[in-house]
Amino acid sequence: MIFEQFYLECLSHASYLVGDQTTGHAVVVDPQRDIAQYLDRARELNLTITHVLETHFHADFLSGHLELAKATGAKICYGAKAKPQFAAHLLADGERIVLGEVVIETRLTPGHTPESASFVVYEHDGDAVPYGVLTGDTLFIGDVGRPDLLVSVGKTADELGHMLFASIQNKLLTLPDPTRVFPAHGAGSACGKNLSTETSSTMGEQRRNNYALQFTNADLFVAAVTEGQPEAPGYFIYDAVLNQKNRETLDEHVSPTALTITQLLDARDRGLQIIDTRESQFFAAGHLHGSVNVGLAGRYAEYAGSVIRPDEDIVIITDVGMELEAKVRLARIGYDRVVGSFIADNLADVPSEVGRASRLTAQEFAQRRQEVDDLQVVDVRGDGEYAINHLPDASNIPVSQLRKRLTELNPLVPTVVYCAGGYRSSIAASVLRANGFRDVSDVLGGFEAILQVQN
Numbered sequence: 089m090i091f092e093q094f095y096l097e098c099l100s101h102a103s104y105l106v107g108d109q110t111t112g113h114a115v116v117v118d119p120q121r122d123i124a125q126y127l128d129r130a131r132e133l134n135l136t137i138t139h140v141l142e143t144h145f146h147a148d149f150l151s152g153h154l155e156l157a158k159a160t161g162a163k164i165c166y167g168a169k170a171k172p173q174f175a176a177h178l179l180a181d182g183e184r185i186v187l188g189e190v191v192i193e194t195r196l197t198p199g200h201t202p203e204s205a206s207f208v209v210y211e212h213d214g215d216a217v218p219y220g221v222l223t224g225d226t227l228f229i230g231d232v233g234r235p236d237l238l239v240s241v242g243k244t245a246d247e248l249g250h251m252l253f254a255s256i257q258n259k260l261l262t263l264p265d266p267t268r269v270f271p272a273h274g275a276g277s278a279c280g281k282n283l284s285t286e287t288s289s290t291m292g293e294q295r296r297n298n299y300a301l302q303f304t305n306a307d308l309f310v311a312a313v314t315e316g317q318p319e320a321p322g323y324f325i326y327d328a329v330l331n332q333k334n335r336e337t338l339d340e341h342v343s344p345t346a347l348t349i350t351q352l353l354d355a356r357d358r359g360l361q362i363i364d365t366r367e368s369q370f371f372a373a374g375h376l377h378g379s380v381n382v383g384l385a386g387r388y389a390e391y392a393g394s395v396i397r398p399d400e401d402i403v404i405i406t407d408v409g410m411e412l413e414a415k416v417r418l419a420r421i422g423y424d425r426v427v428g429s430f431i432a433d434n435l436a437d438v439p440s441e442v443g444r445a446s447r448l449t450a451q452e453f454a455q456r457r458q459e460v461d462d463l464q465v466v467d468v469r470g471d472g473e474y475a476i477n478h479l480p481d482a483s484n485i486p487v488s489q490l491r492k493r494l495t496e497l498n499p500l501v502p503t504v505v506y507c508a509g510g511y512r513s514s515i516a517a518s519v520l521r522a523n524g525f526r527d528v529s530d531v532l533g534g535f536e537a538i539l540q541v542q543n
Contacts, residue, residue: 089190089211089219090133093270095287096120098387099149099420100277102287104222104270106209107135108188115139115185115192116162117207117222118272119152121420122340126152127159137162139185141192143224143272144204145170147237147320147328148390150422155337167196167205174334179205189213195259199252200225200233201328202243206260208267220268221291226252227260228271230284232300236314237324249310256301265292276387278320281472318470321488323393323421330422338419343412347403347428349438352376355403355428361396364405365414366432368514372445376435379405381445381518384414386511389421394488395519401425405432445517446529450537453504456529457481464503468516469535473508479538487512490519499525506531506538 090107105126107114114135116126130137137160140153144167153164154174164176165185179185179194193208207222225233235248268290275285282299295301303309347355356362362379364371365388371381382392384406396402402425404414411429418426435442448456457463467474467482474484485493487507497503503525507513513530520528531538 089209090114090135091209091219092129093287094120094125095274096420098417099389100274100283101149102270102272102274105129105135106187106190106192107133108190109133111188112136113138113187115141115187116156117141118143118146118224119156121150121152121155121338122416123152123155123159124340126156136160138187140164141185141207141222142166142170143206143222143226144201145172145328145331146225146272147324147331148273148277149420150327151331152338154335158337167194167198167203169196169198170203170332172332186213193218195221197223197226197252197255197259199235199248199255200237202248202251204233204255208263217264218267220270220288221260221263222270222272223260224272226255227269227294227298228273228283229269229286229289229294230298231282232256232298232313234281234313234317235310236317237320237328245314246310249314250306252313253303253306253309260291261295261301263291265290265295267291269294278318278324278390281317316472318472319486319488321390321394323398323423326398327422335422336424338416338424340416340419341412344404344415344426344429346411347430349430349434351428352403352405352430353438353441355401360401360403360427362403362405363392363396363414364432364518365410366405366407368447368510370432371514371518372447374435374442374444375518376405377441377443378522379518380522381514383511383514384410384417388414389417389423391487391512391515392418393421393423395491395515396423398423398425401427403427404429405435406430407432443521445514445521446527447514447532448504448529449532450541453506453529453531453538454541456502456504460502462501464498464501466497466503466505466516467535468505468507468512473535477539478535479506482506487516487519490516491523494520494523497525499523502527502529504529504531507534509534509536
């Protein structure tokens with residue numbers, strides 16, 4: 089058996105290649121949209137990808153099933169309750185995919201979504217103990233998939249939560265302790281609240297240590313797993329729907345069109361969204377008026393999807409050589425409306441269109457709070473982070489809600505935004521400037537630095 093995990097840190101996403109050396113047949117499970125790594129690895133291992141297995145309709149990324157099927161002729165497979173709008177084989181509970189000696193068994197595990205399925209991998213047909221189970225978003229390391237993302241028409245979080253409890257009790261906890269657990273996500277994903285930084289485990293470890301697996305009462309389980317969930321980025325609903333559709337496939341090798349400075353300014357003045365993908369310190373030193381800073385070095389696609397709608401045309405400003413990466417990472421969440429790119433160094437040609445961003449140290453922020461009577465302080469962390477601890481004079485507007493809640497803020501008074509460490513605050517401050525706020529700063533080092541000054 090060949091079994092490999094591909095882990096994408098910026099989306100906390102795990103996908104898998106499972107193959108049989110005796111036949112050369114292989115499957116890819118929950119692929120990301122840019123598929124070159126799977127094709128390259130299959131070629132290196134002399135494998136033919138015959139199936140693409142999807143554990144469910146993902147909400148946090150646009151899956152690469154259509155791209156892989158187009159490139160390889162592989163059959164797309166979902167659990168029996170899925171209703172895709174493209175050709176796919178729907179797997180019944182217990183149905184097996186025989187690759188050779190390696191066998192993959194389907195277990196329908198609704199709960200995170202109605203169509204969720206898990207795939208049990210046997211190294212040899214007839215093995216008493218499976219090699220592992222690919223749990224998608226049903227079971228994570230340290231958590232279970234949340235049933236409250238509201239991506240399932242006609243199902244409430246309570247109904248899905250009870251389905252999830254039954255799936256875990258009847259389909260996953262029946263697996264032997266040595267069975268390895270391979271989920272679709274790790275720490276940082278908004279698909280759960282307590283995900284481990286580990287990307288695999290065993291059923292025995294999860295049986296002992298996963299808080300959500302300690303419940304024997306379904307109502308108590310649902311209450312526990314739905315409490316305190318992080319807010320999902322706004323693009324989740326869009327991706328969950330788009331993953332069901334027959335859409336355009338991605339060409340991950342074509343860079344976006346390079347724009348002239350005249351075309352860039354025209355795009356901005358026509359209301360297109362301009363994303364500057366540089367790190368915040370370089371953005372602060374000089375950026376195009378009206379641009380929004382979402383740095384490639386962080387969770388770029390997730391936060392771009394939090395402050396920009398999928399129906400908006402986008403121009404990306406990048407360092408030299410980063411245009412294609414910036415485009416592809418947006419495409420991973422289905423944001424395909426990148427109409428052009430521009431190299432940041434060339435902003436020097438139009439100094440009148442370039443501005444600097446105010447960034448305060450924690451000490452400077454403390455002085456500003458004392459000196460400015462009408463200072464508007466905005467905490468752009470998530471609701472849960474704010475609830476744990478925050479400044480008493482700070483309003484809480486998570487960065488993902490900022491654009492739709494701009495009317496709650498006064499654009500005419502001095503404003504300071506902070507997050508946990510500085511990445512989200514740079515995004516938020518740039519969004520406010522792009523929407524007419526005149527005096528905006530963010531805090532270097534975020535709330536952690538603020539607490540150090542206070543102590």
